Amino acid sequence: MxxxxxxxxxxxxxxxxxxxxxxxxxxxxxxxxxxxxxxxxNFTYSNGTRSGYLVKITKKGYIFKTYEGTLGITGLAQTKQGFMSTNWDFSVRNKKVYHTLDSLQGVPVKLYYKEKLKAMPWQGDTPYFVYAAERVKQ
Known part of the structure; x- marks a missing residue:
């Protein structure tokens, strides 16, 4: 046994x-x-620039606080009342860039961005990540 x-x-x-x-x-x-x-x-799909008026820049989120902004791109679509503004939402990873954008609200700016295939929740709400900004001289 x-x-x-x-x-x-x-x-x-x-x-x-x-x-x-x-x-x-x-x-x-x-x-x-x-x-x-x-x-x-995290693969970079595209690089580019966008120009317009910075509408807002905020720090938001329930668990992951991220910097989010909106750029108003004017003159792209015409309606019976005139030109309609198109908004472009973006995210910012760098605190220094966030403060630069905060000082440029309401003025024409040129934003340099990278588009990722997908944004993780701790990175931002959009796949567009702005890494530099400059004021556009008129």
Missing amino acids: SEYKEIVKDGVKNIGNRMKKFFLYVIGFILFGFISYLVIC
Whole structure:
């Protein structure tokens, strides 16, 4: 009977080792997938500039506080009442750029931005990240 118990004990130990390996592979696969997703989403899709009047710049969010802004781009669409302003929403990662934008509200500005494939919640609300701003001389 002890030989039978020994065989069962070895079988249970073998199954336990296989289950540990299986769960380690699953956790490794999930971790690899998550890290790959973060890297791919942070890929820069495009670079560019936009010009217009800075409408607002705010720091907002329930859990992740991010800097968000709106640029008013005028003269793009005409209605019966005149020209309609189009708004462009963007996010800012750098506090220095945020303070620069805060001082430029209501004046014509040129914003330099990078568009990411997807913004993570801790990065901002939009995939457009402004990294520099300058006042446009008229």
